[in-house]
Amino acid sequence: MKARSIMIQGTASDVGKSLICTALCRVFSNKGYRVVPFKSQNMALNSYVTLDGGEIGRAQGVQAEAARIVATTDMNPILLKPKQDMVSEVIVHGKHFQDMKALSYRNQFVEKAMPIVRKSVEKLQQEYDIIVLEGAGSPAEINLKDRDIANMRMAKLADAAVILVADIDRGGVFASIIGTLALLDDDERDCVKGIIINKFRGMRELLDDGIEWVEKETGIPVLGVLPYLDVNIEAEDSLALSSLRFKKSKSGEFPIDVAVLKFPHISNFTDVDPFFDEPGVGVRLVASVYELGNPDLLILPGTKNTIEDLNWLKQVGLDRAIKELREQGTMIFGICGGFQMLGTKLFDPDGVEGNGENAEGLSLLPAETVFQAEKKTVQMEGVLSSGILAGEMNLSGFEIHLGKTTLESQVRPFLQLKDGRQDGAIATDNKVFGTYLHGIFHNRLFTRLLVNQIRRSKGLDEVRETVQSDSELREEAYNLLASHLEENIDMEPIYQWLQLETLGS
Known part of the structure; x- marks a missing residue:
């Protein structure tokens, strides 16, 4: 029938x-x-x-x-x-x-x-x-x-x-x-x-x-x-970025301050949704140096045009402000296009990003990206590199990106993927992270451990409430x-x- x-x-x-x-x-x-x-x-x-x-x-x-x-x-x-x-x-x-x-x-x-x-x-x-x-x-x-x-x-x-x-x-x-x-x-x-x-x-x-x-x-x-x-x-429309959820957080209202860069071509912004469920965490969108302030965690999310949004970052002076935060020891996390920006060089020989220009990255991770026409779309699973947070744990999510990122040989990857590949990069002091794993924070235990690490660094008690899985929520x-x-x-x-x-x- x-x-x-x-x-x-x-x-x-x-x-x-x-x-x-x-x-x-x-x-x-x-x-x-x-x-x-x-x-x-x-x-x-x-x-x-x-x-x-x-x-x-x-x-x-x-x-x-x-x-x-x-x-x-x-x-x-x-x-x-x-x-x-x-x-x-x-x-x-x-x-x-x-x-x-x-x-x-x-x-x-x-x-x-x-x-x-x-x-x-x-x-x-x-x-x-x-x-x-x-x-x-x-x-x-x-x-x-x-x-x-x-x-x-x-x-x-x-x-x-x-x-x-x-x-x-x-x-x-x-x-x-x-x-x-x-x-x-x-x-x-x-x-x-x-x-x-x-x-x-x-x-x-x-x-x-x-x-x-x-x-x-x-x-x-x-x-x-x-x-x-x-x-x-989760929402899918950019109109959701002006929702009440993002207006709840005000300076000083929460002990943990998470800032998310609002790129002109931001995408997959639902990656940060799990932070709204974390006790004591406030999330706010940032589009200027004035708004940036001094967050505990800065997230560079995905974007549909990495080079153009990187140029915007430089035009409004956020590149310098981000580097100053890095010097102060602020934790910085880049996802997909945000990860690409954290590297040293971005090359677009075939004009995949639009006009074929190359760009200097923020140089916070020793990684270079070459954009390629073939798009990577795959669900992915991997194991977190040892020495981060509580050590090895299984993480899952998905990749959607154009471009291949190459790390210097001595750099630790973020994940060892089950298909044999490695993903992402980590700074030697565990303060800067880059990954292609969309949905990374929907691994709720990882997010809780990350937040608790920030809380410890500020002399705050850890959150000990039971962590529900994302599927349960x-x-x-x-x-x-x-x-x-x-x-x-x-x-x-x-x-x-x-x-x-x-x-x-």
């Missing part, structure tokens, strides 16, 4: 589509259905590496985990990763296709993408009971609709009932609902079966008159109002999210649209 489909679209970006899809995946999985997430075209700074080395949007990887299935590239066949102004890397079925300007992508590639997308949908329809589709941005962008392959075209292709999600936290929720529906064509509007109001704070009763008016005006039921929930699930978050949805949304119409009583019969 062909899978039934439900689709979550939004009145705008960052209204909560991904989290609601994640919740639905766990709700349906809890009820014993074979459920799979799908997003035809995703633009994301944070990505996920599948078991076979494919790169997809982080949200679809998370949603697959919530559905208790293994993620595949069919769940997100087209991924766009912003690289420069108006230029994105186009990834097709998990592999690099080419870098394209926005206009070229729109005019030359979008229609070619439809057979790719259709094939993935048809494959998932044969393998699962339910497909939970996620839209992108808004379905009502009138200047983009003729080339939009992520919203209503997908709803029709999968014969999906559409639920429109609106974010009340940003204001104008009723106008956004009515405006979105008004800009849809009649056949598109007929696809919209329900509405969800998301991120509500305050007295629910105050919305009743507005909800009644919307239902009367549109003839579409409001399925419920979701209260704001700060759930521990994610499971808790998925179940919390599912319960939150079921408690606040009328699920019965959704079951009816999906004809769940007939599935499997």
Whole structure:
């Protein structure tokens, strides 16, 4: 039997589509259905590496985990990763296709993408009971609709009932609902079966008159109002960088201060998420010397354009400030592009990074990087080098990078990988670390030991609370999210649209 489909679209970006899809995946999985997430075209700074080395949007990887299935590239066949102004890397079925300007992508590639997308949908329809589709941005962008392959075209292709999600936290929720529906064509509007109001704070009763008016005006039921929930699930959009989570930390508020450089082309910033769960640790984003201050730990995260962001670092004077911190003994940690910047030289002979320029690194690690066209995307496991923290321990994560980094012979690697390779580098005094391992801090024991080492250096007591594994924390978050949805949304119409009583019969 062909899978039934439900689709979550939004009145705008960052209204909560991904989290609601994640919740639905766990709700349906809890009820014993074979459920799979799908997003035809995703633009994301944070990505996920599948078991076979494919790169997809982080949200679809998370949603697959919530559905208790293994993620595949069919769940997100087209991924766009912003690289420069108006230029994105186009990834097709998990592999690099080419870098394209926005206009070229729109005019030359979008229609070619439809057979790719259709094939993935048809494959998932044969393998699962339910497909939970996620839209992108808004379905009502009138200047983009003729080339939009992520919203209503997908709803029709999968014969999906559409639920429109609106974010009340940003204001104008009723106008956004009515405006979105008004800009849809009649056949598109007929696809919209329900509405969800998301991120509500305050007295629910105050919305009743507005909800009644919307239902009367549109003839579409409001399925419920979701209260704001700060759930521990990774974001994929750069809009999340301005979230309340990063605004919680103020100077002096926490005994341990972690600063994260906010590169213009920052990517995989969810690598630092575990620090938010560490007692006594504050995390803040830094984009200037003034903001940098004197942190206990400075993190140089991933970037989609290492050389360009390294040049930015120098232009704003952060390179000198970082070196001063190094002289003071501040712990510095570079991940992927951040690791490449910590080296001495960066070479781009084939113009992989854009204009083919070379660059001087920060020279905090004796390592040189040569950028190469072939992209490394792989899940990885390794053993931490001895002499760091508590000594040897198994660590896991994933690689996504262009370029090969070579160390001087006397430099200790960060990891001895299980495939025989070595990864990263460590300064002789264990104060500067570099690694290609995305997800390094999601190895929660490693992160706790790192934080406790900083605490000891400041004369603070160690944190002795039990360390939960990252998988345990994610499971808790998925179940919390599912319960939150079921408690606040009328699920019965959704079951009816999906004809769940007939599935499997």
